[in-house]
Amino acid sequence: MPIRPRRSVLYMPGSNARALEKARTLPADVVILDLEDAVAPDAKEIARGQVAQAVREGGFGPREVVVRLNGLDTAWGEGDLKALAPSGADVILLPKVSRPEDLLAAGKAIAAAGAPERTAVWAMMETPLAMLNAGAIAAAAADRTTRLSGFVMGTNDLAKETGARIVPGRAPMNAWLMTSLAAARAHGLAILDGVWNEIADEAGFARECAEARDMGFDGKTLIHPSQIAPCNAAFSPAEKEVAWARTIIAAFDQPENAAKGAIQVEGRMVERLHAEMARKLVAIADAIAARETAA
Incomplete structure (x- = not known):
């Protein structure tokens, strides 16, 4: 597979039409058009239609286009899958993957929904069980049914589920981050670091980007366009x-x-x-x- 830069990976809320349009012009390497956390329950169906249309229309240039679905066990997951699997997105991002069986079931459903063969799957690594099963989840990539090609760390959800605090240096999470990274590399997967929440703290963000780069992550997920340039700089070789x-x-x-x-x-x-x-x-x-x- 050709190498693709994945330094900056920006979440964009699927319910915001202006944000979807803006995603076509931002200097992020990857855009994640989000149907899950960034979208309120009463806006889920609107977001689904807008994201499906945006992906079909294209115009994202060299940016890799990822769609994060709602969990397939939620009220919106099946509808998301039917609308987005055949849309032509580069990647479908599955939330809260905790076991390899989750990927096998999702892979079969994605194929049945008409996804092109080139559409890959990334797994959100954001549950305690996922941390315990990281190696087995990554190993599922050997089964082409799963389409698995990458991990995305969900550090906010990990903090919520475990009670671990997100502190400078992320000592409470480093074991999980490095275990997930080792699992990904052992099975040839890309892996992206979690988000930085304090948008105004530019120095803290730069520090965490440097830490993630030194750990070996391919890039970092972002929540605001202002984070793109410093993230690109941090993950670009000098x-x-x-x-x-x-x-x-x-x-x-x-x-x-x-x-x-x-x-x-x-x-x-x-x-x-x-x-x-x-x-x-x-x-x-x-x-x-x-x-x-x-x-």
């Missing part, structure tokens, strides 16, 4: 990093180094695993450059 990565790649590509496991580059010992890391970093940097050109 020019110095990219230049060094290209130097490592060039050194290992030399014929005399083709069979070597470790070489010296500019006075530093570099192993072949560093070359693999360098190729991944350059690939994401190139994908970001292409994304920004396409915008």
Whole structure:
């Protein structure tokens, strides 16, 4: 699969027509058109119709389009599925996935509703049971019925369900975050960090973006357009990093180094695993450059 930047992933309420229109112009890598938490119960059906129409009309350019449904066990889930599965969205985001069986059932329902083969599924990881089952949930990606290709951390719901506080550094949640990340990486999934609630606290947001980047997340979910630019900056490789990565790649590509496991580059010992890391970093940097050109 081609690498896609997923640095900034913005939730947009499906009940707000102006927000849906604005989603086509914002510099976010991904937009999540939300039918669940961001929509009041009395606006669910309006939101469903507006989101289905927006996705069918397109016009989102290089942005990846994700639709978060209401849970399939709710009064709105079945209607959401029938309206959005065949819409052409890139991804269907399923809330409160707690067991691999949830994905198998949803995958069958998504196919039966007429989803194109290319439509993927992401799982919200936001329940205590999901944290205990993270490895098994990620392993469900091996069954193509599930369409699973990514995790999205639901840190607010985790706080609600466990009583853990969201504090600077997120010490109460770090074990869950890293367990979910390890599970995702073990099975080739993308993984996105949860939201930052304090929109006015720019320094705190920048700190948490840097923490999530250093943990290994692909990007971060956002609740306001003002968070896009700093998030993109945090999750974009620095020019110095990219230049060094290209130097490592060039050194290992030399014929005399083709069979070597470790070489010296500019006075530093570099192993072949560093070359693999360098190729991944350059690939994401190139994908970001292409994304920004396409915008």
